[in-house]
Amino acid sequence: MPKVTYIIDGVPTTVEFEHDALDYSHHGKPESFLDVAKNFDVPLEHACGGSCACTTCHVIVREGADHLSEMDEEEADRLDTAWDLTPQSRLGCQAVIKGDVVCELPMYTRNYVQEGGGIQLGKSGRKHKAEEVR
Numbered sequence: 001m002p003k004v005t006y007i008i009d010g011v012p013t014t015v016e017f018e019h020d021a022l023d024y025s026h027h028g029k030p031e032s033f034l035d036v037a038k039n040f041d042v043p044l045e046h047a048c049g050g051s052c053a054c055t056t057c058h059v060i061v062r063e064g065a066d067h068l069s070e071m072d073e074e075e076a077d078r079l080d081t082a083w084d085l086t087p088q089s090r091l092g093c094q095a096v097i098k099g100d101v102v103c104e105l106p107m108y109t110r111n112y113v114q115e116g117g118g119i120q121l122g123k124s125g126r127k128h129k130a131e132e133v134r
């Protein structure tokens with residue numbers, strides 16, 4: 001059973017699911033980060049309903065990138081427009097989970113969740129990697 005950890009505001013929430021046993025949430029690809037989150041009430045945003053047309057489901061994969069489906073061109077193109085993009089970024093509605101993974105929601109998504117809507121595009125309080133090494 002794959003274990004999926006979502007780090008939101010520094011706090012990890014881990015859920016476990018059995019392949020082919022989840023109710024399909026009709027949000028994103030079946031068994032994607034978004035689909036799993038919907039099944040377990042994890043607050044991962046999805047402004048386009050999981051159709052690869054926004055970037056609110058952006059997650060940063062911290063562990064287990066090999067346990068995800070390959071990124072297709074549509075996801076790569078959409079992800080290119082995401083704020084706070086990292087080499088470990090994926091779209092939560094497109095990356096399908098095949099084994100244990102850990103992801104973190106970027107700061108702007110966390111603001112979205114905390115403030116109940118209206119994506120905050122201002123600079124996050126968190127330092128970017130490039131700033132941390134200076």
Ligand code: FES
Pocket residue numbers: 028045046047048049050051052053054055056057058078091092093094
């Ligand atoms: S929810 Fe819009 S791209 Fe994933």
